[in-house]
Amino acid sequence: MKKLNYFVCANRGYYIELDWSWEVSYSFKDFESGLIYVHTVDQNEDRWVSGAGMIRQPQKSYILEPKYGKIMTYKEWKAFFNYDMQTIYTEDGMFKYTRQRKYDDKVDCDYIDETLVFLKGDHITTSQGVAFYGEKKDTLLESTIKEIEERIRIKQEYANRPSIVDFSKGYEDKLEDYDILFAYYKQTNVVLNIFDKGVYKVYELNKSKQFDFRELVRAGTISPVIEFSSIKNLWESFVQDEDWYLKYIRCYNIKTSPFALASVVLGTINELHRQQSFTFKEYEQINSWINLVYSDEYRGEEIKQWCSNCHSLVKFYSRYPKHICRECSDKKMYDKDGLLLDIVYLGYDGIEVKHLKSDNLVEKTETTFYFDDCHLDGKIFTAQPARFGGIVFQLKEDSI
DSSP states (O other), X not given: OOOOEEEEETTTTEEEEEOTTEEEEEEXXXXXXXXXXXXXXXXXXXXXEEETTEEEOOEEEEEEOTTTOOBOOHHHHGGGSOOSOEEXXXXXXXEEEEEEEEEETTTTEEEEEEEEEETTSSOEEEEEEESOOSSOOOOHHHHHHHHHXXXXXXXXXXXXXXXXXXXXXXXXXTOOTTEEEEEEEETTEEEEEEEETTEEEXXXXXXXXXGGHHHHHHTTSOOOSEEESSHHHHHHHHHTSTTHHHHOEEOOSSOOOGGGGHHHHHHHHHHHHHHOOOOHHHHHHHHHHHHHHOOTTSOGGGSOEEOTTTOOEEOOOTTOTTBOOHHHHTSOOBOTTSOXXXXXXXXXXXXXXXXXXXXXXXXXXXXXXXXXXXXXXXEEEEEEEOTTSSXXXXXXXXXX
16 A cells, blocks of 8 residues: 655645655745745665765755645745845955855755855855755854854953962862862771861771761761871872872762862872873773862863873873874874875774885775774874774883
């Protein structure tokens, strides 16, 4: 039996009938003209096209006269629109913007062609997009201006953030008696580092009593193991313990007030990052202590990381503790046989690795999500797709 699909306009009492495999995807009243736009897709998988990690379904749109539901042709709907070229120069002399509505006879639908010229440079941006829309849509010029304004706002907001020292001092001034700065497990006990009457005290008690420590302190049942006059002295005493970042696990189920520690914690972590002598597992443990004091309230560059090849400063990525800088990633890399490598990001399909001979002829090609034979400056690096696109190179474990 033939399956019938319909587009129904209940308030007007009309519908359009579609072929059996086609279904309405969405519809709306066009913002500019008031015409009805109906978008349909073909659900017959035999006609779907796959490629580049995507599946494309055949699509077709209809433009309807809103009163009676008549399907309109281009010659009929074009009377509702302006197809002339429009040119705008902004008052500040920054942009020249052109916009034109055009008809594409291949898909029997209109599109918007836009060009934005940055007059104080040689940069040109172009865009081709849908011409029918249910609500007002920003032009390329409007969206670009908004984007610039938003970048300026974010940059200013970022510049106004406090330094890590001022950030920590601000939270230190807000500490109240019995606030826990941080807690960690020590065998069967939990160690609490607290603020009390201007002094920083360390208590060690059984895990079963960790939630009652305030009552125990007030009652005089427990006494501090040691006291310090400053946060700096408290933290320096803690990190004197060799491999403290591996030996002790943070206690996550106790409410803490850690931001007063941010300056001293990041100072220690940054020095460990500078050494660049840890395994990926050790980096994971080290960086877990960053989470103790991480906040968007201070500037991100307070957390330091260095290129694992040339040792220049790079942006901190906890996910990639041994990544290299852009300058090093742009250098020529070779495989173990001395063949030049050409590595390309493929999106959902991973990365493509070409091994090239001296005459640039391809010896072999492989597609993978992890490649661990990139030789550069006497070291071996790995290549893999980065989480948010592109390729990330990291120093291979035990490659030096």
